[in-house]
Amino acid sequence: MKLRTIRYFFREAFVNLFRNGWMSLASIGAVASALIIFGSFLMISINFDYIAKNVESQVEITAYVEDSVDKLKINQIEYNIKSIDGVKEVVFVSKEQALEEFKKQVGEELLEGIENPLPNSFRVKVETPQEVAGVAERIQKIDGIEEVKYGKGVVEKLFKITYWMRLVGLAVMAIFAAISVFIISNTIKITVFSRRREISIMKYIGATDWFVRWPFLIEGMLLGFTGSLIAIALLATGYSYLYDMVKMNVPMISLLPIEEFYDYSLGLLLMGTVLGAFGSGFSIRKFLRV
Amino acid sequence: MKLRTIRYFFREAFVNLFRNGWMSLASIGAVASALIIFGSFLMISINFDYIAKNVESQVEITAYVEDSVDKLKINQIEYNIKSIDGVKEVVFVSKEQALEEFKKQVGEELLEGIENPLPNSFRVKVETPQEVAGVAERIQKIDGIEEVKYGKGVVEKLFKITYWMRLVGLAVMAIFAAISVFIISNTIKITVFSRRREISIMKYIGATDWFVRWPFLIEGMLLGFTGSLIAIALLATGYSYLYDMVKMNVPMISLLPIEEFYDYSLGLLLMGTVLGAFGSGFSIRKFLRV
């Protein structure tokens, strides 16, 4: 293929983009809408994951120390816990601290003058929340540990919920990815269809399949690219607006900061462009058979 | 208009539906996808609301009774609380019951042999969760009530969250309704565009605008109707699948049963049909000006 032919392809693609006026706009609109839909679900799904991680990371193990154990032994136990694989953080909570916290929880006056019944304890955070049961078991075996609690049952439930959140998020995202692909390729197919006569004429003049196809491919790419850019711009604006609103009004929920989406936008851009190009490239096929 | 003309319109609409083969399929597909998207958001938004209501309905007021108050007075207090506007349910919790529950929460052994420091109390549920502050205030004023607690601060936060859940749900739904409308009308516009020559020929033969438009309108209606039916079928299948899965695997989350969506499906069906009809009816306009 000659360089001038490539130049011709690009010129042709651009010229057609403008000559087809609102048809091009309609395609760009379709790409943009489809990607806004997919992008929204992507964002929701990623935020689901983020919130799930947040919740999971709050899971911790409480290891109660036997009353008989002295200061030195406690240091030793702390060291032992720390050296368990997967332990991220160990905090010692003395009898006194525990009472203070308990008083705050229950109400000071109720416990006034009662002898402190609470033991010393460690609060242990693990690296991967799913390992909590294993780590708890190993802590249990350490000499001087009376009892280990990690919300057995509740933690499993929590993991089940977060697991399902993630699974449903992914499944829904996959479905909507498919729908988006369908909407984009569908629209492009119809626009190519409405130019089938043109395509057949080109073939009758002696154009090869690829000579007809390339400008369409490039045109599709440009449509897809423009549509994706619009989608990304709208998504970014919408999300940062939502983010600020949520941050101001519902400070207890923390959404993923927008910066985390930069890589994903590149993915969306690529998706739109590739779909535009291939949508055109494939739809044209059956009209080339003349 | 004569009856036979109406018959002609319907015949013409059906014939065109089939003659345009995959173009019709493409339109149906677009309507279906758009409504699946909108329908999903509708379902999510309604479930948000449902879950929010669920959570809100768990808000309750605890009213602690002065230690000095006797059995008779307690009955009187209960009666007084019940007669407050907006109170839905009042449950008496005796000192002993309270201790039992507390023991369960904290761990039996820790509280062994301690004199019960907890007072008698009432648990009060309100009709409209948002009224909880007002009701609490009025309970406070009743003679013999020592203190009223309803998670002040936490409840407000909760309402803020549920308020935002609802608002975001609605906003997102509105946005996606708009996108769905755009996708449907966009696709139909393109298909009408690809038949612009036909439309102009009919006009040159002496057809009135409405004579040309009616078959398109009916065809659009049929397309929209079929597309909506497909969307509703897929949504129903998908949702009941999700519902069963969640019910089995994550029993603590309860989704709205599918029966609740019957009315909404009718809405979707109407939306698809009307959009199909009007999409065709409007898009045709500019091609009629010959």
Add this chain to the structure above:
Amino acid sequence: MQHIIEMVGVSKIYPGGCAALKDINVKIGKGEFVFLVGPTGAGKSTFLKLLFREELPTRGQIFINGKNITRLKPKEVPYLRRRLGVVFQDFRLLPQKTVYENVAFAMEVIEASPREIRRRVPKVIEMVGLSHKMNSRPHELSGGEQQRAALARALVNNPDVIIADEPTGNLDPDTSWEIMKLLDEINKKGTTLIVATHAKELVDAMKKRVLQLEDGRLVRDEERGVYCCET
């Protein structure tokens, strides 16, 4: 003689500047048979397009049956067109419909009864000699067959005026003659006919009124005229 068509100082300048018609003044009586001749690009099709309001004149007035059609409201245009039967130079058959359906469509537009349609359509298709292609779609027809289908559609409603733009351009001389004879018969029954054509021999033989356009101007208007090679 009553004038069914009257053009007064009509000019047509297309967007882009092409002056297709320049100050045309012409009267055509009821029941006349008029040939419109002239070299390619002279403005014949434009002349005809003005009559059925495909185009509006840039200047001047056009009267059909005494009514100024340049002032028609969009709503009134279909009713004008129904009184004219038009054979378009590019046929304009509906691509999705068969020959029968294309012709029937013109009757459906005027809300004719199904019985009337079933009776009349095959007769007209027979008249143009296309009975064997009744159920073919336009793209399955030869050029001449498409042209005759377009003619059948123009005839089917017995219009007051038939406007034909090169109705024999894709026909062999024999078939052209038959079509011309058919048009002549129709004309004899009282229909006004305006036929743009390049078929020199037919014009010469028919001895009808000839309007000659040249570069947008009406240069000749002759009763019982000929195609005329030199002007």
Add this chain to the structure above:
Amino acid sequence: MQHIIEMVGVSKIYPGGCAALKDINVKIGKGEFVFLVGPTGAGKSTFLKLLFREELPTRGQIFINGKNITRLKPKEVPYLRRRLGVVFQDFRLLPQKTVYENVAFAMEVIEASPREIRRRVPKVIEMVGLSHKMNSRPHELSGGEQQRAALARALVNNPDVIIADEPTGNLDPDTSWEIMKLLDEINKKGTTLIVATHAKELVDAMKKRVLQLEDGRLVRDEERGVYCCET
């Protein structure tokens, strides 16, 4: 004389059952000028469509330059078409492109250099007398102008064979004559010409080989023939 086109036992039955060509055997030599005549629907366009592979024959073989084109792979078809210049009965101009761009497109297809395109295209458009409409789109042209634009596109690449399907159907006699003279000149330079036409006078005057089709059969093959009114 070398045969550039040869048909052996060619029949074409369209889906639907219409037998458009029946057992055609014909040889056309390099540099010949052949008229294809016959009544409407006789199969002229079908004959031509077989040559540039718009249609495939139901039976029989077609050789162009000794190569059997019924056996071509889809990939080879464009290269066959590039050696033929075709004027289609329905013009087939690209609706979005101007006359200049339509003609230039045929050169872009064969990857001609931009300089060559800029040199050649205006010259060919001039040859068919359309210089003043170079920048008009097809829908802004009269029927005859579209036809000449289609002719210019067929000529522009100096093809071995020019196939023209009624190239004067929308032209007045004078312009038709000029176009025929132009084709004759091109033929004199060695290009083979196959022209389907209804223009009796032109055929009679040109005294070229005439192939007459009737109802799908080749009924006459005459050197220096005439259109012939009766068969």
